Amino acid sequence: MQRPAVVVLGLVGLLVAAAVVLQTGLWVEVLGTGEYEEGTVTVHDNTTLETATPLQCDRSPNATEVVACSDSRQLATVTVNISNTGRQRYVGLSNTESLGPNEGMLFVHDEAGQHTYVMRNMSFPLDIIFIDANGTITTIHHAPLPPEGTSESGLTGYEGRGKYVLEVNRGWANRTGVAVGDRVDLPPEAT
Known part of the structure; x- marks a missing residue:
């Protein structure tokens, strides 16, 4: 017995x-998380990009970023580590001490949908930017650090719809003028 x-x-x-x-x-x-791919994300003002045709945009030879688009105003360019596995998305920037002013992480999901991000084990506050599959910014959160001692279950969830999520230093969106509705050119490694 x-x-x-x-x-x-x-x-x-x-x-x-x-x-x-x-x-x-x-x-x-x-x-472990494996190796991160690197790429460049460029954001264009939506008020002028919609009138541009693909032929009006000159691309760099390796097509990683838009160099000039005659009818759009480039707002910002960010060098990113691309997080495209479940393990990489879980860790995110948790083990990062800081980011440079134009550095970030681009999270790639298998499909567009509703996603929630938290500030797990973070050393600095973030802007969390949700981007739909077509490259349109759908939501921007300005996430502060959680109060010290916050448990995993007590973390604030930052929700948005998209296939991609860009995390950069908090205040980056305000500093660059990036807003909901703006368009994002994604690195080929992320698409």
């Missing part, structure tokens, strides 16, 4: 341990 109880208790213990490993992110430390 004792043997089945020990087996059940062992299974319960294993399930609890697995839940803790998943919830705390320890699985990422064991498996």
Whole structure:
């Protein structure tokens, strides 16, 4: 009779341990995130980009960014690490001490949809910018650091619709004039 109880208790213990490993992110430390691809994200003012045709835009030889678009105003360019796996999206910028003024991370999801981001283990505040599959900015959040000691379940969720999410230093969108409705040219590695 004792043997089945020990087996059940062992299974319960294993399930609890697995839940803790998943919830705390320890699985990422064991498996790692892999290498990030790099790219460039360029944002154009929507009020003029809509009138431009693809033929009016000159692209760099490797097509990683728009160099000039005769009917659009380039607002900003960001050098990004591209996060396109589940492990990379989970870690995000958590292990990053700081970003340069025009650096960030571009998160790539398999499909456009409603996504929620949190400020897990962050050292600095962020602008969290949701971008739809067609390159249109749908939502911008200005996320402060969570109060010290905030548990995982107490983190604020920043929601938006998109296939891509760009994280940059907080205040970047205001400084550059980037707004909802503006258009984003994405690096080929992200599309």
